[in-house]
Amino acid sequence: MNGIYVHIPFCNSICSYCDFPKQIAKEETKEIYMDKLIQEITEMKEQDWFKDWSKKTQSVYIGGGTPNALSLLQLERLFQALEPFLKQAKENTIEINPELLTASQVHLFKKYHIERISMGVQTFQASLLKEIRRKHTEQMVIEAVSLLRKEGISNINMDMMYGIPHQTLKDVKADVKKVLKLRVPHISYYSLIVEENTILAYQLKQNQIHIPDDDSVVDMAQYVTKRLKKKKYTHYEISNYSKAGFESIHNLGYWNCEEYIGFGAGACGYHHQKRFTHPLSLKKYYAKEVEIEPISLRESKQEFMMLGLRKLSGISIKSYYHRFQTYPKDDFDLVSLFKNGLLEEKNGFIRIKRDKIWLGNLVFEAFVGGDEVEG
Numbered sequence: 001m002n003g004i005y006v007h008i009p010f011c012n013s014i015c016s017y018c019d020f021p022k023q024i025a026k027e028e029t030k031e032i033y034m035d036k037l038i039q040e041i042t043e044m045k046e047q048d049w050f051k052d053w054s055k056k057t058q059s060v061y062i063g064g065g066t067p068n069a070l071s072l073l074q075l076e077r078l079f080q081a082l083e084p085f086l087k088q089a090k091e092n093t094i095e096i097n098p099e100l101l102t103a104s105q106v107h108l109f110k111k112y113h114i115e116r117i118s119m120g121v122q123t124f125q126a127s128l129l130k131e132i133r134r135k136h137t138e139q140m141v142i143e144a145v146s147l148l149r150k151e152g153i154s155n156i157n158m159d160m161m162y163g164i165p166h167q168t169l170k171d172v173k174a175d176v177k178k179v180l181k182l183r184v185p186h187i188s189y190y191s192l193i194v195e196e197n198t199i200l201a202y203q204l205k206q207n208q209i210h211i212p213d214d215d216s217v218v219d220m221a222q223y224v225t226k227r228l229k230k231k232k233y234t235h236y237e238i239s240n241y242s243k244a245g246f247e248s249i250h251n252l253g254y255w256n257c258e259e260y261i262g263f264g265a266g267a268c269g270y271h272h273q274k275r276f277t278h279p280l281s282l283k284k285y286y287a288k289e290v291e292i293e294p295i296s297l298r299e300s301k302q303e304f305m306m307l308g309l310r311k312l313s314g315i316s317i318k319s320y321y322h323r324f325q326t327y328p329k330d331d332f333d334l335v336s337l338f339k340n341g342l343l344e345e346k347n348g349f350i351r352i353k354r355d356k357i358w359l360g361n362l363v364f365e366a367f368v369g370g371d372e373v374e375g
């Protein structure tokens, strides 16, 4: 099954840790971008291969940036261009920032079948929100959730974060309590990563802040998992937890190496054994520059393993064989990973052992580079 991703690279302010493709833009820049984006979607819809491919669209994901930083008119034009896919897909998601959500936006989401909302929250603590330069308050999150529910949208994901500068386990405990109180069916809990060329990286270099050490972050992660599992959330991917039936169809598509198309500056696509990357620069995007990179059989196998093992259920050996006509053990040297107790095989699946999920990077390293194991 196929997915469609649309990137809106605009935000009203910049968070300290963020390295996503985004910018603060004037209204005029947004207008030009939306024209080009809609043109890209329209031209794609006219292509014969895409007409067939898109019949299998199971999810549409509008991400950013901050999609709800667009005007109502801009949002509606985008939704109209995507309407055939929005009507047919099983899951349509839009990312929003709570402080910008209005009743008119929610009406528009409903009108165009967008009934899954992914809300950037990260933390409820006022001092930590200030630290990472987020603009909302706890009250704004509560009001956004209640507005969505009032309008009949209850499929809500909350993006949360641990490892924030100066955050303690006590802060994480308070956040978990608050997020549970909101009873949303899906929670993503990410570990903050210091990426190059971010405000955070600069602040760290200047010794202006300190971030929790690795052991504290593991404690936070383990606490989050324990609490959410106790409240009947299934931990189904390293950073994702959901109530039964609310797993993200779109993201599962990525982890299962299914095909997707990306529209917009900075968006990526994967189809026909190739990776398509749109440039981050608007100028280059408007000039229709796209990087196209063929994916070798070896790379496909590596991605299948690395993305698939992010899921707690692991990879299905049968699916691997169905796709490649070989078995994982033929293609990769997994002996030491099994011997060291990092991987296990159960009911036809290879997966990272539950208590070793925090050591995922050690497992993924085994699939980077190298040649195929000779038979």
Ligand code: SF4
Binding pocket: 010, 011, 013, 014, 015, 018, 019, 020, 022, 064, 065, 066, 097, 120
């Ligand atoms: S709102 Fe999201 S995309 Fe925008 S700067 Fe913050 S983290 Fe980045």
